[in-house]
Amino acid sequence: MAIDTKNPMHEPRYCGIPTFMRTPHATDLNHLDIALVGVPYDGAVEARSGARQGPRQIRDMSSMMRSIHHVTRINPYELCRVADVGDVHFSQIFDVAASHADIAGFYKRLHHCGIVPLSAGGDHSITLPIMRAVAADRPVGLVHIDAHTDCCDEEMNSKYSHGTPFRRAVEEGLLDPKRAIQIGIRGAANSDECWEFGPQHGIRIVYIEEFNRLGVDRVIDEVRHVVGEGPTYLSFDIDSIDPSFAPGTGTPEIGGLTSSEAQGLIRGLRGLNLVGADVVEVSPPFDSSGITALIAATIMYEILCILAEKIAGRS
Amino acid sequence: MAIDTKNPMHEPRYCGIPTFMRTPHATDLNHLDIALVGVPYDGAVEARSGARQGPRQIRDMSSMMRSIHHVTRINPYELCRVADVGDVHFSQIFDVAASHADIAGFYKRLHHCGIVPLSAGGDHSITLPIMRAVAADRPVGLVHIDAHTDCCDEEMNSKYSHGTPFRRAVEEGLLDPKRAIQIGIRGAANSDECWEFGPQHGIRIVYIEEFNRLGVDRVIDEVRHVVGEGPTYLSFDIDSIDPSFAPGTGTPEIGGLTSSEAQGLIRGLRGLNLVGADVVEVSPPFDSSGITALIAATIMYEILCILAEKIAGRS
Amino acid sequence: MAIDTKNPMHEPRYCGIPTFMRTPHATDLNHLDIALVGVPYDGAVEARSGARQGPRQIRDMSSMMRSIHHVTRINPYELCRVADVGDVHFSQIFDVAASHADIAGFYKRLHHCGIVPLSAGGDHSITLPIMRAVAADRPVGLVHIDAHTDCCDEEMNSKYSHGTPFRRAVEEGLLDPKRAIQIGIRGAANSDECWEFGPQHGIRIVYIEEFNRLGVDRVIDEVRHVVGEGPTYLSFDIDSIDPSFAPGTGTPEIGGLTSSEAQGLIRGLRGLNLVGADVVEVSPPFDSSGITALIAATIMYEILCILAEKIAGRS
Amino acid sequence: MAIDTKNPMHEPRYCGIPTFMRTPHATDLNHLDIALVGVPYDGAVEARSGARQGPRQIRDMSSMMRSIHHVTRINPYELCRVADVGDVHFSQIFDVAASHADIAGFYKRLHHCGIVPLSAGGDHSITLPIMRAVAADRPVGLVHIDAHTDCCDEEMNSKYSHGTPFRRAVEEGLLDPKRAIQIGIRGAANSDECWEFGPQHGIRIVYIEEFNRLGVDRVIDEVRHVVGEGPTYLSFDIDSIDPSFAPGTGTPEIGGLTSSEAQGLIRGLRGLNLVGADVVEVSPPFDSSGITALIAATIMYEILCILAEKIAGRS
Amino acid sequence: MAIDTKNPMHEPRYCGIPTFMRTPHATDLNHLDIALVGVPYDGAVEARSGARQGPRQIRDMSSMMRSIHHVTRINPYELCRVADVGDVHFSQIFDVAASHADIAGFYKRLHHCGIVPLSAGGDHSITLPIMRAVAADRPVGLVHIDAHTDCCDEEMNSKYSHGTPFRRAVEEGLLDPKRAIQIGIRGAANSDECWEFGPQHGIRIVYIEEFNRLGVDRVIDEVRHVVGEGPTYLSFDIDSIDPSFAPGTGTPEIGGLTSSEAQGLIRGLRGLNLVGADVVEVSPPFDSSGITALIAATIMYEILCILAEKIAGRS
C-alpha cells in the first residue's frame, strides 16, 4: 500500500520534507536536466562560519516558492526535468583539499550525465571544485555577483580559502578572465592585490559605486558584452546584497545591492549559455528571521527560470 | 479619589497600558469620528501564521508615534475625535465563516454610528467582513497595496482564505472593480488565475516592476485616476513592503516597496473619499526586532492624518 | 547512473535533506514496523499558534540523534524497520473537522498495514483523529504527559480545539478512562471542569506538585498500575516540560518537568503495549535557539527505542 | 451605542488591550482592594538596563493567566476587587530623587485609599519609594527574594541605585531589619559590605547554598519565624531565579532558584500580613522568548492569590 | 619573555581582544593624532535605552574593517597615528550633569594633546560635553546627520536629555548655528519647537523628503556651502539610517537614509576642517544580528579615512 501522491507544490508551504523548491528528491541521474544540489561546507572561511547549515535553511525557505514567474510567466517545471539530488557526500571535512575533491567528484557525475547544476552553498571556496567539473573541458566565462573579488592569492597562508577561488580558477585554466565580470565589489582590504589581480588578467570589475551610477540595465549590457555567447558560469555570493536584506552571512559589507536589483540582474541574463550556477555564503546562525535564506531561495528560482528556458531551447 | 490625568502622548514612550497611538480607550461609540480597531484573527492563513498577535504588537510600537506630522503639519487629534475601541470580540475562532460574522457585526455598529474605522489585522481575510459593513450600501473603490492580488478563487479548497477576499468582494457587490487598483504585486504563483481575475473585471494592477519604472508620483496619479472621488477603501498588506523592512509577516516576497515609498503613497492619497482603511498581515513571531510593527504603526499614523484632514473638511 | 549511497547517520549532522532521525523517506507502507509521521496542523489552537511548523523543525534537529542509546544500548534500527513516511496530506486546513478527517484517513492506512505510528505535531487536537485510527477497534489506555488535561468540554464554543481531545476520546469510546493517567498538570484555569472531568470518569491525574513529591520512579509505578498490559497510547505535550527547557510552545506554564525527568518517564515505560505515540505542540517561532525541537526529537528517539524493543519482542 | 461587554478572561489570550491579568483598567480608586501597578523606571541601574520596558511586557504575557489556582483553588477575582491602575506617572526621569518622589506620591494615594499594591518594575530602586508610602506609619517586615542583598551603601557614588534600597529603608526607619529575610543570595562582589550590613542589623540571609540544603518547606518555616504576624512587604527580584528560566534581567547570576521553587515559596506565604508586594528587574530586551515575563506574570498571579485570600479574611 | 607581536589586522576577524578597528590600546596620549573613544552612557534617553552597550558591540564588529578604502585607496593607518584610548571613565552615572562633566574632562585631556577624537556613543546627549571640550575656544560648525533635530528645549522637564544637545550648544556658544546643517530629519513630534528652533537661529535643515529629491551629491554641495572651511564637528546619529538597515537604536523612524547614502555623505566631506566626530545611539539589545553595529563601525572607518587624510595634509 502506498501513500497517496499529491503535488507538493499545492500543499501548504510549511508541509512536507523540505527539498529545494519542493521538487522530487532524485537519486537516479538518468532523466534529469537540472539538478538542485546542496554543498554544506564552510571549512575554508576566515570570518564567521555557519554556511555549512545553508543548504538546509534554503531548502526550508524555498517552499515559499511557486511555479510560474510573475514577469516572464516561465514555469521551469514544464520546460525541464528538475530535481533535488541532495547534498554532496563528504568523506572528509577537516582537510580542504579532500573536501574539495569530494565536491568535484559529485559534480563530475552530474556533468557526465549532461545535467546542469544549480547549487546552494556552503562557502565560496566550493565554486572552485564545481568549476573543476563543469569547466573540465575548456575555460568558461563568469558572471560573479559579490561584495568581494575572491581573487586573493592566500588567506591565512592557504591557497584555497573562500577568498581565493577565482584566482585559482584562472591559474587552473578553468576560467577565461577575458570573459569574466564581477559585480557589486566593495569594502576595505588589507592589500590591493585582491582588486588588482582581476584587471591585470582582463576581468571586468563593476564596483558598487559604478553599479549605482550605471543602473541595472546598463550593467546587464556590460555583462552580455563581456561574457558573450560562450559557456558561462554564474556565481552569486549572498553578501553582494546589502546586510539589511541579507544579514545571514559571514562577511557582510554595508552599501550593497538591493534584492530587487539582484533579481533584475538575473532576469537580464536570459539566454546566456549557462553551464551551472550557485548561490553561496548563506549562514543561518546570523539569519534569525530567515530573510537571507528567502532571498537565496528566490534567486535560485530566478536562475532556475532562465536555465530552464535556455535548456528547453526557447530563448 | 482618582488617579491624576496626564496626557499620555507626553509620557515616555515605554509608559502606560498600550492603546493605539496612546489614544483613549473608548467603549462608548457616540462621540467618535475615527475608531482604531484591532482584529486579532489569523484563522485563514495558508502560510506561516502569527498575525493574530499583530494588534497587540502594533499597539505597543505605536507609542513611538507622536501628534504632528513633520511634512503636512497635520495633527489628527486636533481635527477629529480619535479613539482605540479595542479588539473585535470573537465568539468563535475555529470556523472562518463564524469569525467573519463576528468581525462584520463589530464593524456594522461602528458604521451605524458614522465612525470611520482604521484597523490593524490580523490576516487579509478580515478585509472581506469589514467591507461587508462599510460597503453594505453600495460598492466602493479600492486602493490595495500588497505583494499579492488576493483574488484567488480558492485556497486549500476554501473560498474564504487570506488569498481570496477581493474576488469575493467583487462577487458580493461590495467592490467596484472598475474603481480598484492593486500596487506592488509580485512573486511566483501556481496558477495564472490570481493575476487574471482582476484585469478581466477591470481592476488595475501595478506590478512592482511597473511601480519601479513609474515612481511614486505617477503611481499616485494613476490611483487618483482609477478611484476618482467616490467612496473608497484602503487596504495595506505589510507584505507589500520588502522583507528587509518588514520581515514580520507570513508570506514575505523579496523585491518589494521601501517604507519611504509606502509613506509617499499614503501621503499622495490626501483628499480621497476614504470610508475605512486597514493594515494587515503583521506577524510578530517573525518580527524579532519590532521593525515591522513600527512600520505598521507609522503607516496607520500616516493614514490617520489623511483621514482626519478629510473628515474635518479641510482638504 | 545513481548517486552513491551512504549511511546518512554517519554524515555530519548538518548534511542532507532532513527526515526524522535521518531515516529513509518511505512511500511504500508494505515493509515497515514503525512510521515516523509529521502532522503540520495548528488550526485548533486558542493561544499562540505556530505548531504547524513543528514537524519540519523537529526533523531538522533530529539529525542530532544517533543510533545506540547510551543507557539501554538499544539500537532501534537494528530491531525494527523504521522510516519517515512524510507529513499527513491535507485537502482542507480551514475546517477543523475536515482536517481531522484527513489525519484519521492517513493513520488508518498505517494502521491497516500494522504499522505503529510515532508522530510529531502539530497541536494537541491531532491526537483525537490519530486515536480514531489506532483505537478504532477497542478503547485504549493512555499515558498523557502535559501541563493541561485537555479535557475541556468546549473552547471558544468549539468541541474540537486543542483543549478538548481526551474528553472527546472518552465520549467516542476510543479511550478507556480507567486506564488513563495524566502527568505534569498545572496552571490556572477559568473553570474547574478541565480538572474534574477526568477524575469523574476514572482518569488518574498526577499534578506537578504530586509528581515532585513522588519522584520519577514512583510515578512510573503508578503509570504501570493504571495502564496495565492492555493496548495503550502515549501522548507527550512539550508544554509538560518547563518553559526554560522548552520555550517553543504556544501555552507555556512555568514550574514544569525537567527534560531529564521526561527522559526518565519514557525509559520507565519499557515493555508497555504501545499502539502509537506522539509529541505535540512544538511551536518553532517561539523556539529561537532550537532547544525545544531538540527535546522533542530526543523524546521521539527515546520513545522509538522502547517501541522498537517491544515490537522486536525482546522485552 | 456601546461596544458589547465581554469577560476578557474568556477571550483568546492574544486578544484585547493588555492590562495586568486582563483586569479592568481603573482610574477611580474608591472601590478597590488590590491595585496592580506598573513602574516603568530603570534609571538607577548600574548594569544592563531595559527594566523600564518591564511593565508592558509583563502585562502582555499576563494574559496567559487565568482565574482559578490549580492547587489552592483560590479565585482572587471572586474574593477581592482587583484592577490595573496603570503606570506611575513620571514628571521627571533623569533625576533619581525626583523620579522616586513621583513613585512615592503615586503609592501614597493608593495607601490613603486602603489599597494593597502589587507592582511590576522597573529596577529594584523602586521598592524604596514604594516603602515610603506603605511603611510610612511604622517599620514593616520584609520577605526579599533576590540574588543580591541590595544593601550596598553606594553604587557609582550614589546612595540611591538599585543596589542600595534596603539599606536606605533600614536607615529611614521603613524596614525593621529584625523582621527581614533575604533568600537566594549569591554571586561575587567587590566588597563584603553588601553581605555584612544585613547580619549586622539583624537581617536573616539565606544564601542559595543554604536554600538548596534546607529545601523550600524549611525555608518557609524560617520566613514565618522571622517576619511573624506583623505587617510585611514582599519584594521579588526576578534575578533570584536562575538565568535559564529568567534570562531577561540586567544582572543575571547563575545557580539560582527554579521557577517551581519560587512558586513554592510564594504559596508558603499564605496568611502573612502583606501590605504590598512587587516583582522587579524584568528587562524585556534580554528576554527574546518572553519566558522571563511569563514567570513574572505567574509570580504576580501567585502573590495575588495569597493577597486576595488574606484580604478577604479567609486565612 | 613576551608574547609574539603580530599585526592584529591580519588575524582572523574573530580573534583578539576587540579594540576599535583592531588599533592598539593606548594609555599614553603623547604620540597620537586620532583617538578612537567609547562613551558608554545612555542616562539621558527618553525612549528605549541600551546605548550604554554601544561601544563594546561596535568594537566587536569593527574587527570586520580592514585598512585600505576601496574607493579612495586611503589607508588611514599609514597617514596618522590612530589608537583606541578606551572608554570615558565615569565617577557618576545617575546624575546627568555629573556624567557630562566626566565626559568633558576626558575630552579636554585629548584636546589639550591636540588629538582629534572619533567617538562611539552612547546616547546623543554626549555630544554636548564633547563639544564643551573641542569647541571650548570658539564656536564650531556642525554636520549633523539624524532623524531628529535634537533641538528641543526640554524633555521630561530636563534641559539635558538626548533630545536637546544642539540647542544647548547654541546657547552655550559652542555651536555657530549659521554654520550648521541637519540632514535626514523626519518623524512626527508633539510640538513644532524641535523643528523651529534651528531655522530661527540659522540652522539649515534638510528633511528626508528634500534629501530624497536632491540626492547625495547636491546635499554635499549644500553642506560645503553651509559649513565652509572653518572648524566643524560631525555628529552621526545611527537613527538617521532606516530601521531596516539599523534596527538597533532606541528611537527608530521609518523612511530613513540607506547605508549607501550615508557612506556617500561621509565621502563627500573630504577636506572639511573636522575637529571631531561621533557615531551615537547604537543600542545593541535591539540589534540581534549585529548589522547596526556593523554600519556604525563602517561609518567610523569612513570618517577615519577623511580625518586621516585631512590631518596628514593631503587634501
Next chain:
Amino acid sequence: MAIDTKNPMHEPRYCGIPTFMRTPHATDLNHLDIALVGVPYDGAVEARSGARQGPRQIRDMSSMMRSIHHVTRINPYELCRVADVGDVHFSQIFDVAASHADIAGFYKRLHHCGIVPLSAGGDHSITLPIMRAVAADRPVGLVHIDAHTDCCDEEMNSKYSHGTPFRRAVEEGLLDPKRAIQIGIRGAANSDECWEFGPQHGIRIVYIEEFNRLGVDRVIDEVRHVVGEGPTYLSFDIDSIDPSFAPGTGTPEIGGLTSSEAQGLIRGLRGLNLVGADVVEVSPPFDSSGITALIAATIMYEILCILAEKIAGRS
C-alpha cells in the same frame, strides 16, 4: 599625558575594552601566576560551528564577574597575579595539525614561564595541544566534565576532531587514564567505541544517570579518589550543562547538569594540584541571550578562585 588609571573592576559592567574578568591585558609573561587565554578555533567541529567566536563573547560577559567569592570569600586577585594574555595567534586556520601546532607553541611559552593557563575555547580539540604543553614532562590526571567522552578513534576519517582529543592524549602519553574521570556523559552514539575506550584503559566514567543518583558531593569524593594529589588538568565542556542553561553550543544533549551542580563540582576541587584548565565549546551564534557565555565566565571565575588559592599555597 596619560589617561587616568582606574580600577576597571569598579566601573559599570558595560564599560571598557573587554578583557577576561577585566584583568589587565599582559604581553609580558615575566610576572604572572595565572594567564587567562582565548583560543578562537573551531576547525575540528563535526556539528554546528561557531566556537571560534567563544573567547570574545566570554570576555564580554565576564565583566559581570566581581572579585570576592560569596561562599569561600576568596579574592583571587589578592592571592595571585592574574592577567589576560590575549588569544593564541594562528598562522594557519585551515589545517588542523598546523593550528594545533600554533596552540601548542603558545602554551609552551606560558609553561616555560611557570604560568598556569586558564583557557576559553574554541572547540574541544584545543585541549590536546594545550596538554602537549602542560603535560609535556609527564602524564597528568584529568577531571573532564562533558556530555561526551571525546574518546572516539576517528570522526569523518580524521584522528584530530573535537571528538577525539582524550584518546590521542592517552596514546601520546600526556594523560594517565588511571587518573582520569569523565562526568556528565550522555547522548546516543553510532558506535560503542566512544564509551568503551575509556574503561578499557582505566578511565572512570560517571554517566549523568549515575551523577543524578550519587549527587554532587559523592561525585566529588570519587573525583578526589581517582585523580589523587598528582598534577591534574581540568577540562570543562559547556555541553556538560543542560541546553536550557547553555543553549549556545554546537552539540547540545538534553538531560544535563544544572549550572548549580557545575559550580558545586568546581568548588569541590579545592586543593587539587591543577596544572591548567579550560572551558570549551561555547558557540555564541546559538547563544542569543548570552546566558551560555555567562555560565562559561562564571565557571572560569570559580576555577580561578581554586587555582589562585592553591597557587598561593593556602589550601
